[in-house]
Amino acid sequence: MSLSSVSNESEGLSVDEKTHLLNSTHDSEYHVKMDNLYGGYDVLDPFLKNVRMRVKRGHIYSLLGPSAAGKTTILKVILGLLTPISGNVEVLGRTPTIKQGKRIGYMPQDLALYQELTIGQTLYFYGKLMGMSNSRINERIKDLTETLELPEKGRMIGNLSGGQKRRTSLAVAMLHEPELLILDEPTVGVDPVLREKIWEYIRDLTKRGVTIMITTHYIEEAIDGDSVCFVRNGEILDEGPPRDLMEKYNCDTLENTFCFLCQQRDNLVNELDNNKNDLVENVDPKLETDEKIYGNNNNHGNEDEIDNNNKPKSIHSDSDTNYESTSRSETEIKHPKKKGKKKKKNDESTVSRVFTPIKIFACSKMKVEILLRFPMVLFILIIIPGIIVWIASTAFGHDPYHISFYVFNEDEGTKTPNGTVHIGEEIEEALKKFTTGYSPIFDLRNGKEQYNSLKELRHAVQNGDLIGYIHMKKEFSYASVERFTKCSTNQTVVGLSVANVYLDMSNVEIFVSIQKALENSFVKVCAKLEQGVSTNEFLPMDLKPVYGTAIPSFKSFILPALIMVISFSFPLFLTSIGVVREKILGVIERIFVTGTSTLDVVLGVISTNVLTLLLQLAILFPIVIYGFDVKCEGNFFLLFLDAVSIAITGMSAGLLIGFLVGHEFEAMVFSFCFFFLNLSISGFSWPNQAQPGWLRAISQCLPTTHSSLLSRSIMARGWGLDNFIVWRGFVIIIAWNVFYILLTALLTKNVITPKPEKILGIFKRKKKKDQEW
Numbered sequence: 001m002s003l004s005s006v007s008n009e010s011e012g013l014s015v016d017e018k019t020h021l022l023n024s025t026h027d028s029e030y031h032v033k034m035d036n037l038y039g040g041y042d043v044l045d046p047f048l049k050n051v052r053m054r055v056k057r058g059h060i061y062s063l064l065g066p067s068a069a070g071k072t073t074i075l076k077v078i079l080g081l082l083t084p085i086s087g088n089v090e091v092l093g094r095t096p097t098i099k100q101g102k103r104i105g106y107m108p109q110d111l112a113l114y115q116e117l118t119i120g121q122t123l124y125f126y127g128k129l130m131g132m133s134n135s136r137i138n139e140r141i142k143d144l145t146e147t148l149e150l151p152e153k154g155r156m157i158g159n160l161s162g163g164q165k166r167r168t169s170l171a172v173a174m175l176h177e178p179e180l181l182i183l184d185e186p187t188v189g190v191d192p193v194l195r196e197k198i199w200e201y202i203r204d205l206t207k208r209g210v211t212i213m214i215t216t217h218y219i220e221e222a223i224d225g226d227s228v229c230f231v232r233n234g235e236i237l238d239e240g241p242p243r244d245l246m247e248k249y250n251c252d253t254l255e256n257t258f259c260f261l262c263q264q265r266d267n268l269v270n271e272l273d274n275n276k277n278d279l280v281e282n283v284d285p286k287l288e289t290d291e292k293i294y295g296n297n298n299n300h301g302n303e304d305e306i307d308n309n310n311k312p313k314s315i316h317s318d319s320d321t322n323y324e325s326t327s328r329s330e331t332e333i334k335h336p337k338k339k340g341k342k343k344k345k346n347d348e349s350t351v352s353r354v355f356t357p358i359k360i361f362a363c364s365k366m367k368v369e370i371l372l373r374f375p376m377v378l379f380i381l382i383i384i385p386g387i388i389v390w391i392a393s394t395a396f397g398h399d400p401y402h403i404s405f406y407v408f409n410e411d412e413g414t415k416t417p418n419g420t421v422h423i424g425e426e427i428e429e430a431l432k433k434f435t436t437g438y439s440p441i442f443d444l445r446n447g448k449e450q451y452n453s454l455k456e457l458r459h460a461v462q463n464g465d466l467i468g469y470i471h472m473k474k475e476f477s478y479a480s481v482e483r484f485t486k487c488s489t490n491q492t493v494v495g496l497s498v499a500n501v502y503l504d505m506s507n508v509e510i511f512v513s514i515q516k517a518l519e520n521s522f523v524k525v526c527a528k529l530e531q532g533v534s535t536n537e538f539l540p541m542d543l544k545p546v547y548g549t550a551i552p553s554f555k556s557f558i559l560p561a562l563i564m565v566i567s568f569s570f571p572l573f574l575t576s577i578g579v580v581r582e583k584i585l586g587v588i589e590r591i592f593v594t595g596t597s598t599l600d601v602v603l604g605v606i607s608t609n610v611l612t613l614l615l616q617l618a619i620l621f622p623i624v625i626y627g628f629d630v631k632c633e634g635n636f637f638l639l640f641l642d643a644v645s646i647a648i649t650g651m652s653a654g655l656l657i658g659f660l661v662g663h664e665f666e667a668m669v670f671s672f673c674f675f676f677l678n679l680s681i682s683g684f685s686w687p688n689q690a691q692p693g694w695l696r697a698i699s700q701c702l703p704t705t706h707s708s709l710l711s712r713s714i715m716a717r718g719w720g721l722d723n724f725i726v727w728r729g730f731v732i733i734i735a736w737n738v739f740y741i742l743l744t745a746l747l748t749k750n751v752i753t754p755k756p757e758k759i760l761g762i763f764k765r766k767k768k769k770d771q772e773w
Ligand SMILES: Nc1ncnc2c1ncn2[C@@H]1O[C@H](COP(=O)(O)OP(=O)(O)OP(=O)(O)O)[C@@H](O)[C@H]1O
Pocket: 041, 047, 065, 066, 067, 068, 069, 070, 071, 072, 073, 074, 109, 764, 765, 766, 767, 768, 769
């Protein structure tokens, strides 16, 4: 490779990376080297066993094998998406990490494309993640459109044919002209003419020093490659130039060669199984069997690399690799050495910045472009919180009205010096007048023909025809006058002056409203009996509000917290389900392979969601403050900050859930549980002060509790950042954000890590594939 071509291909690389590229292109004959590699999705049961391979620079290397043979798994190790359990692996002269991005192009087996983006938007997005300039991206789009016969760049991926989608996916992998191109079944669903063109194109690429690793089901197309590698059940059967292998095993096709190798391997395994009992004592039969199977059958094409004992030579000394060079027979599976201590100098160049603004912008732009594909959904998404709050403001906080209540008034009245008084009737009148914002609370039904006895009334309440009734006895007025004007303490008099109220108490809010209305009606009527005593003075207490109004409104209590609940829940659900969808599509993996960090993705998601949130709040706040007269006594900016920070908490929790689970259904269930747990103890609808001590302690740690408290404190109390409760609330919310984001970054450090999958067995996603070709 010439220096000029190196500089051409290294566009967008850091100085370290460029230096390394120059060194590596001169130093290394191989772009991929693997020795004694064990790895897979289960630490205790590695799928890849003793894999050894050599991929020469500028060669086309085909991985051939049946479905579920482990071809994709090998590619994932090379891409740094899967950490090996033991053994050596070196890609472009380094231990692979997902940060090697720009030097590798990857076309996954699944399309891994956003169906809602156009071809141009997709290529622009990945180009930006690769650090390419706009003009370079446009040039490459033009080249690739010609070479791969792509449809015009304005076409949406979702509307393309299977073959066109596959070619677009291939174009993404080739866009930045990588040194190593990894293609997982690029020719599936592509017509024979185009398949030939793709092979011609990749052959052409190899002339420029590009290495191609390709998996294919069309086994015979690999005949034109430089090397093939037969894989079965996670083992390499043999590798080498295709025609050499055919000659070696005396077969006329590659397919027959593969069948021959499989047969040979099965015979060996059977033979070993039969002899198992004869094996020497004290030798672990499994190890012995493994050694014979994996050790002796590694008849690779590069025989110069194999020592006299037919064991592959270690290409690297222990000092220049992160993994111990060891064969399975020498020692049990060893875990990778702790990284960092013995990090190669080369590896340091792969440590990219924690986040890159241009990548964040690219992620955010791509999300906005997808959102704009669904204008109706976007519109609903923006106005729906406003509608929810409007409906909630209309429904919450008012006293119930038109409650079916019966007054069973047997009171016959009594004579006083001022005339005859009918207290029962007066109470009935007072109850009738007791109205809420809309209507009288009570829908008094007192046609005596309807209910003639207390028994009938009780039955009506039991049947749900009435919510309750009040019974005033014949002597009710007489006894009330005796009790309140003459201060009689006679027990019979006191008993007769009591009206009995029977209520369906199953609904606490209705009970409280009825109780309040009854008490007020009684206070009004009975206070009149005490001459010269006004209604106010009947209760020797005057309530003066410090915060809020003399008659507290439930709306002022619930709406500020509801804004925060909405700000938290929408991003939580949308993000968790969105991330899982991207994971299933394979785009997350593809994005990570470009060297994009978790933080870039997270910040991209956050910035898009904050944009949506701003629009939501622009509708929501005016509805609450102007439409429903819930005053904001404090700093409006702080209230806004509260909503944004709890929304980011929702997003980061959603990201964490999304990265942890493997299916949309799981994401939905986990998000629901998480949301309702938060909601039920956050004091949103019932004061935290009512919770038992242990629950209160938990709720005091939750961001949602503090967000609700903050919104009420800012709106009703007018508190600012000088108040301990306010800044403590912000600190706790921000701390949770940092925690969720760091945990997500940690879990996605290696996109597929065996460890979390092992620990969280329920998240394990097993691809069940039959072993048939
Ligand atoms: N994420 C995963 N978690 C657990 N097991 C997995 C996962 N992905 C693949 N496997 C399993 O690993 C084995 C090898 O799968 P791999 O995808 O490497 O096969 P393949 O040779 O690429 O097959 P195909 O040609 O059908 O794509 C299979 O048994 C598969 O079920």
